[in-house]
Amino acid sequence: MSGKRDKGTGGNPWVNQPGPDEDQDEPEEQLPPSPWNLEVQPPPSPWGGSAGTGGHGDPGAPGSGPATQTSSAWGDKVGPPSLRRPAPAKKKGFQLPPLLIPIGAGLLVVAIVAVVLVALSGGNDKTSQNPPSTPMSTPTAPKTSYQPPPNAxxxxxxxxxxxxxxxxxxxxxxxxxxxxxxxxxxxxxxxxxxxxxxxxxxxxxxxxxxxxxxxxxxxxxxxxxxxxxxxxxxxxxxxxxxxxxxxxxxxxxxxxxxxxxxxxxxxxxxxxxxxxxxxxxxxxxxxxxxxxxxxxxxxxx
Missing domain, CATH: 3.40.1000.10 (Mog1/PsbP, alpha/beta/alpha sandwich)
Incomplete structure (x- = not known):
């Protein structure tokens, strides 16, 4: 040993060196181009989005939506979008809660029975409601010792x-x-x-x-x-x-x-x-x- 590092034949002994066969790049087998690998531009969206932007869907998500998930241009059994604004949903009128219906019917029956009872008991008789008025008293002559004569x-x-x-x-x-x-x-x-x-x-x-x-x-x-x-x-x-x-x-x-x-x-x-x-x-x-x-x-x- 001379105290100097032995460089050997060159290179790093700790790094695997490629063999003689791996240094040579072998050409890969070239396949004929497939028509399915060709990029197909989506049809223009009627909602104003450009091809590849997802139209009315998620921006930046190319071809998103049902139209790109089916074989049909607008999806299976999905017609093209209409340009008309959809009609607003009809508002339903006031609906009585189902629980109140039997309660209301019971109150109505009670009211009818009360009216019948009042009619049978003489409800129009005002004498039972208002006490008879006291007739106006006739003033009486004050006591006096005067005795009128017969020709008065x-x-x-x-x-x-x-x-x-x-x-x-x-x-x-x-x-x-x-x-x-x-x-x-x-x-x-x-x-x-x-x-x-x-x-x-x-x-x-x-x-x-x-x-x-x-x-x-x-x-x-x-x-x-x-x-x-x-x-x-x-x-x-x-x-x-x-x-x-x-x-x-x-x-x-x-x-x-x-x-x-x-x-x-x-x-x-x-x-x-x-x-x-x-x-x-x-x-x-x-x-x-x-x-x-x-x-x-x-x-x-």
Whole structure:
């Protein structure tokens, strides 16, 4: 050994060297070209993709889709794609859940039975629902020690009037009571009358104004002011009066009239009106008689 590395014949002893037969490349057997190995371009896609891009399918996946997986250009039993947009699926209307159908039928049967029972039990009878209304009570006359004389004419609610001598009941009047005085031997054309009538649930002032307007509706009238009267009895709560003069023409004859109206309202709501009216030429005698009759009415209240 000389201390130098023996290179041998050359090359690396740790690497297998090819044999003499492997250094020579033998030519492979050449086969004739096959028509099945030729590249076939796919037909153009109607969906806008170029050949080899997969058309409407996965981009970059050449020939993907059913058309490339079957012997048909568009796949087995698959027609060419239509250019029309597919019709939208019809939306189904509201459908009652099947579970609610028997429940609804049961409720309907219960409602029908209830209606039948109400009809049989007299459901339209309102007397069982609403209690009978209490009839309005009629005011009763307050207790008084006054005893009307036998010739007193009852008016209502305990009130009466005693006619003065020469005054008779005017039978044609239906509201309240009216007495009148006529000329001698005459049954028409009263020279004066005294009328007592009543009304409920109204003030004495309102009742007075309504009467005076009716009495002088077609006359030339001069009204005085409505004045308050001192109520002569504790049972009275409102007392008012008014005086007037008027003129009317009948059958070409002009007649002057004097009149007065007094109204008295009791605590029970009954208002009594004293309506006095006389020809001006008979006023002195009529006014004296009217004062007596007014007192009889007030005493009976």
């Amino acid at each position: 004419i009852p008016v209502g609610f305990g009130v009466s009037v005693v006619p003065a001598p020469g005054w008779t009941l005017y039978t044609k009047e239906t509201a309240g009571k009216q007495v009148a005085v006529f000329p001698p031997n005459q049954a028409e054309g009263a020279r004066a009358f005294f009328w007592v009538r009543q009304k409920r649930d109204v003030t004495a002032n309102a009742y007075l104004l309504g009467i005076v307007e009716g009495e002088t509706e077609e006359e030339i009238t001069q009204l005085g002011a409505v004045r308050n009267l001192p109520c002569p009895k504790d049972v009275l709560v409102e007392c008012v009066a008014i005086d007037y003069t008027s003129t009317f023409t009948k059958n070409g004859v002009e007649t002057k009239v004097k009149g007065s109206i007094e109204t008295y309202r009791r605590k029970d709501g009954v208002v009594t009106a004293l309506d006095f009216r006389t020809n001006a030429d008979f006023a002195p005698k009529a006014e004296a008689d009217a004062a007596i009759m007014k007192k009889s009415v007030i005493d009976s209240m």
